[in-house]
Amino acid sequence: MAGIEFKDVARLLSCREFAEAEGLRMRGGRGVCPFHAGAHNYNLAFKPDGHCYCYKCGRVADVVQYASAVWRCSQLDAAAELNERFHLGLAGESLTDAERERRRRDRERARDLQMLKRRAEAAEWSAACDAERAARAALERFTEADAETPAFDLALKRLADAQMRCELLQAEVSDRG
Numbered sequence: 001m002a003g004i005e006f007k008d009v010a011r012l013l014s015c016r017e018f019a020e021a022e023g024l025r026m027r028g029g030r031g032v033c034p035f036h037a038g039a040h041n042y043n044l045a046f047k048p049d050g051h052c053y054c055y056k057c058g059r060v061a062d063v064v065q066y067a068s069a070v071w072r073c074s075q076l077d078a079a080a081e082l083n084e085r086f087h088l089g090l091a092g093e094s095l096t097d098a099e100r101e102r103r104r105r106d107r108e109r110a111r112d113l114q115m116l117k118r119r120a121e122a123a124e125w126s127a128a129c130d131a132e133r134a135a136r137a138a139l140e141r142f143t144e145a146d147a148e149t150p151a152f153d154l155a156l157k158r159l160a161d162a163q164m165r166c167e168l169l170q171a172e173v174s175d176r177g
Contacts, residue, residue, distance in 0.1 A: 007090060024070065
């Protein structure tokens with residue numbers, strides 16, 4: 001691994017890209033800081049320059065330092081692993097600038113596809129919540145006298161279906177972290 005420069009890894013890969021690819025817990029664009037003990041809040045912000053910053057402990061890190069802390073390994077091992085996993089083309093691979101740029105664009109495309117997927121999931125969640133609210137509103141219009149009617153049974157079924165859909169979507173989000 002002689003010849004790998006940490007700054008080259010940090011130039012080609014951001015902390016946010018690493019966190020998203022690793023599936024690390026994130027909320028509102030922030031992550032859990034791996035640098036201080038007992039971290040469970042989302043104090044780690046991802047800066048536009050590719051670094052990350054923890055509002056609690058004040059640590060600023062590039063992707064090599066961040067990966068090293070997440071994987072609990074040396075920075076040299078983290079740099080090598082990042083190079084391999086993200087096909088950065090450093091130390092040992094002879095890549096042209098054009099190939100390096102193509103790989104960067106591929107990572108950007110993958111990140112954009114991930115964002116589109118998240119937006120679609122958010123739209124699906126929103127539609128499920130709207131359906132549940134509509135089903136609740138429809139059910140509230142019934143009186144006690146309507147309790148034995150087929151329309152009331154249908155309204156109950158719609159509410160149950162909408163609630164189940166919301167619960168399934170919530171479980172999918174929870175399973176991902």
